[in-house]
Amino acid sequence: METKELQEIASLLRFEAVRMVYEGGDGHPGPALSSADIVTALYFDILKIDPANPDWADRDRFILSKGHACPIWYAALNERGYFQPKVEHFHLRQLHSEFQGHPSMKNTRGIDMTTGSLGNGIAIGAGMAIAAKATGKDYYTYVICGDGELQEGLCWEGANMAAGRGLDNLIVFIDKNGYQSYKTVDYTVGRNNPAERFMAFGWDVQEIDGHNFDEIKAAVAAAKQNKGKPSCIVCNCVKGKGVSYMENNNNWHKGVPTKEQFALAARELRGISL
Amino acid sequence: MRAFSGSREAFAAALLDMAEYDERVMVISADSLKAMRAVPFGEQYPNRYVECGIAEQCAVDVAAGMASCGLIPFVGTYCGFLTMRACEQLRTFIGYTHLNAKFVGFNAGLLGGEREGVTHQFYEDIGIVATMPGIQIFTPADPAQCYHAIRMAAEVEGPVYVRAGSGREVSVYGNDAPFATSGITVWKRYGTDALLLSNGFVLDRVLAAAELLSQREIHVTVADINILYGDDASEILREMAAANLVVTVEDHNINGGLGSYISKLACENRPVRVHRIALTSYGESGPANELADAYGFSPEAIAQAVAAARTQQ
Known part of the structure; x- marks a missing residue:
């Protein structure tokens, strides 16, 4: 898909993510906006999927390891046609809603793996990648992790074994926006250097602008050329990207816009007046 | 059925037998392949053996990923590292998702950990797994039962936790x-003075205690409970209905295991006095049999506890 189209879709998904947090009265808009362009590139350009057949055995797998960013995933699934009829109001985090506070494969069509508890996506993705090799399938498994999430030791258990097993059908994006719940990643652990770390674990590593579709697409294409190693694409992102008052403002890690703030987001993302 | 000696060898034998006809069966190791006695599986099926290294959380997550793609992975390692180190992974990515993965916790209990000491003796595992809805709990008493428990785990849909021994357990069942499937096997019907319910690898000791009690004119019924917190407890309840006293015996902490399960059944269905023989402290290093004797599982200690419980009626 052309970059301009992807940009247009990403703006729509961003608006939808903010809208579902606004309407639901709870959620994590900043992390969702940070991952928006990676998710858009995956669902509208990269993934081999069939929305009409979400259990297709040969489909590419996707895990949102930073599951709290799920509003952007729900928006992508909706725009990609996973829900018939299309969802108008997500009722995010509401009782009996299809759209849980964190992604649940039992509740939501198109979700390959439950997430939300940080640190698990790489190891689970490794399991999916191993399954592909064991069953002779050529699908890829894609994972998005946060940079703060990498503080979980289990990420490195997964990174270790994925490299040890030579899982070149596993591609992990690091949404490197520099923030976590309380403060910055640098403040928390001193060094936010996932590229060096994954390289040391024996991965193929690239570092790109996580809001540039050409770079995301090119990095995935390059990752697929790499043989014998899992791939890590470190994406430099802006937390809250696309909504002026949320960008690099960690108060929006979790938060709900007021009516006025929501109207401003609508104007900035969609050029519409509410 | 190929030959095996202990419970760990039985695990490997069951997997090798199943692998011949079911390509979905896989083995995940947390550097536990040797300890699980499953090296022959790894050698014969290198593409169906996944090594995760000393990383139990990773092993459980890998199982979740593989099961989500239609495979039937078996994770086998020390039961405490599986159920405690990887507790949350079992709960969120296996129990909650209800994926078709199987978990075998070896070297359970005092008998399983024996000389290694408390760090390798796990008597809390059933209590932990029992609070995770949807995970079935199988507790084979000996190697032959372990073989069949592994086979059944593969056949039933959804997650299963098998609590297995270390090879110290005495063979009681025939191969x-x-x-x-009823969760209960009655071994002796000497009388109804008490119903002795055994769980796991203390069965031989409970049977020996029943003989001692018979010599003292206390005539008991002995049964092995091999599925805990199962959906259908009707057969267990039928045996309990005939008893005025139920005594549970298990190599597990007194909370969360067989005693808790039977107490629950009694409270909810038919009030009957339940006396629990189980561990109330951490253990220590020692040869398996001496250790079990020292912590209240000698036939004499069990017999005395039953006799004492009767006088408290």
Whole structure:
């Protein structure tokens, strides 16, 4: 898909993510906006999927390891046609809603793996990648992790074994926006250097602008050329990207816009007046 | 059925037998392949053996990923590292998702950990797994039952936790005895003075205690409970209905295991006095039999506890 189209879709998904947090009265808009362009590139350009057949055995797998960013995933699934009829109001985090506070494969069509508890996506993705090799399938498994999430030791258990097993059908994006719940990643652990770390674990590593579709697409294409190693694409992102008052403002890690703030987001993302 | 000696060898034998006809069966190791006695599986099926290294959380997550793609992974390692180190992974990515993955916790209990000491003796595992809805709990008493428990784990849909021994357990069952789907196998019917319910690898000791009690004119019924917190407890309840006293015996902490399960059944269905023989402290290093004797599982200690419980009626 052309970059301009992807940009247009990403703006729509961003608006939808903010809208579902606004309407639901709870959620994590900043992390969702940070991952928006990676998710858009995956669902509208990269993934081999069939929305009409979400259990297709040969489909590419996707895990949102930073599951709290799920509003952007729900928006992508909706725009990609996973829900018939299309969802108008997500009722995010509401009782009996299809759209849980964190992604649940039992509740939501198109979700390959439950997430939300940080640190698990790489190891689970490794399991999916191993399954592909064991069953002779050529699908890829894609994972998005946060940079703060990498503080979980289990990420490195997964990174270790994925490299040890030579899982070149596993591609992990690091949404490197520099923030976590309380403060910055640098403040928390001193060094936010996932590229060096994954390289040391024996991965193929690239570092790109996580809001540039050409770079995301090119990095995935390059990752697929790499043989014998899992791939890590470190994406430099802006937390809250696309909504002026949320960008690099960690108060929006979790938060709900007021009516006025929501109207401003609508104007900035969609050029519409509410 | 290929030959095996202990419970760990039985695990490997069951997997090798199943692998011949079911390509979905996989083995995940947390550097536990040797300890699980499953090296022959790894050698014969290198593409169906996944090594995760000393990383139990990773092993459980890998199982979740593989199961989500239609495979039937078996994770086998020390039961405490599986159920405690990887507790949250079991709960969120296996129990909650209800994926078709199987978990075998070896070297359970005092008997399983024996000389290694408390760091390798796990008597809390059933209590932990029992609070995770949807995970079935199988507790084979000996190697033959372990073989059949592994086979049944593969056949049933959804997650299963098998609590297995270390090879110190005494063989009681015949090789062809099925793993009872009713969750109970009655071994002795000497009388109804008490119903002795055994769980796991203390069965031989409970049977020996029943003989001692018979010599003292206390005539008991002895049964092995091999499925805990199962959906259908009707057969267990039928045996309990005939008893005025139920005594549970298990190599597990007194909370969360067999005693808790039977107490629950009694409270909810038919009030009857339940006396629990189980561990109330951490253990220590020692040869398996001496250790079990020292912590209240000698036939004499069990017999005395039953006799004392009767006088408290």
